[in-house]
Amino acid sequence: AQSVTQLDSQVPVFEEAPVELRCNYSSSVSVYLFWYVQYPNQGLQLLLKYLSGSTLVESINGFEAEFNKSQTSFHLRKPSVHISDTAEYFCAVTDFNAGGTSYGKLTFGQGTILTVHP
Amino acid sequence: EAGVAQSPRYKIIEKRQSVAFWCNPISGHATLYWYQQILGQGPKLLIQFQNNGVVDDSQLPKDRFSAERLKGVDSTLKIQPAKLEDSAVYLCASSLVKYNEQFFGPGTRLTVL
Numbered sequence: 549a550q551s552v553t554q555l556d557s558q559v560p561v562f563e564e565a566p567v568e569l570r571c572n573y574s575s576s577v578s579v580y581l582f583w584y585v586q587y588p589n590q591g592l593q594l595l596l597k598y599l600s601g602s603t604l605v606e607s608i609n610g611f612e613a614e615f616n617k618s619q620t621s622f623h624l625r626k627p628s629v630h631i632s633d634t635a636e637y638f639c640a641v642t643d644f645n646a647g648g649t650s651y652g653k654l655t656f657g658q659g660t661i662l663t664v665h666p
Numbered sequence: 667e668a669g670v671a672q673s674p675r676y677k678i679i680e681k682r683q684s685v686a687f688w689c690n691p692i693s694g695h696a697t698l699y700w701y702q703q704i705l706g707q708g709p710k711l712l713i714q715f716q717n718n719g720v721v722d723d724s725q726l727p728k729d730r731f732s733a734e735r736l737k738g739v740d741s742t743l744k745i746q747p748a749k750l751e752d753s754a755v756y757l758c759a760s761s762l763v764k765y766n767e768q769f770f771g772p773g774t775r776l777t778v779l
Contacts, residue, residue, distance in 0.1 A: 590772060
């Protein structure tokens with residue numbers, strides 16, 4: 549079984565400041581890792597994912613996350629945030645079989661509300 | 667490409683009433699999920715379908731919740747009878763099999779009074 553801990557429930561920052569949203573996971577097997585974003589009154593949208601290869605993954609809107617296997621972390625960062633980044637962010641994991649196919653179930657963290665102030 | 671569709675978007679019912687939610691996944695996605703998201707928490711998987719077969723329903727309260735996916739496409743989730751603690755957003759998601767990048771619908775916000 550997996551578990552995901554998002555260390556901050558709320559993160560307030562000013563526009564153009566850097567931000568880091570922290571995510572730690574626990575699993576006895578290898579996992580795929582995801583960050584989802586949920587804007588008000590909308591469903592979850594995939595922001596970025598780590599499946600294999602380079603431990604640093606990037607999104608199209610300037611976010612990046614680094615997979616650290618030794619620390620079982622997958623922190624999300626952005627060097628300069630915009631007002632439009634205000635949303636709730638969820639870290640999630642899923643395990644997979646020997647062929648690399650996910651078993652399907654996503655385990656989510658509790659979410660981090662990012663509020664960007666002008 | 668059309669996304670995951672859900673209806674209704676909002677529902678308010680009295681406790682002990684029944685309610686049903688509908689989901690239409692992205693065309694060609696074999697796997698469909700229903701999640702429950704209680705305010706202040708991350709989504710929790712209720713049930714996972716692969717085509718029209720159930721893969722995982724270990725966290726579905728089967729005494730009151732039921733779900734089906736006829737013909738491996740649309741799905742309905744039913745609650746009968748509803749309890750106050752069922753107030754939540756019910757999210758439907760679908761994915762292709764391999765890497766499980768799940769695409770979510772807008773959700774149905776259920777309020778049980």
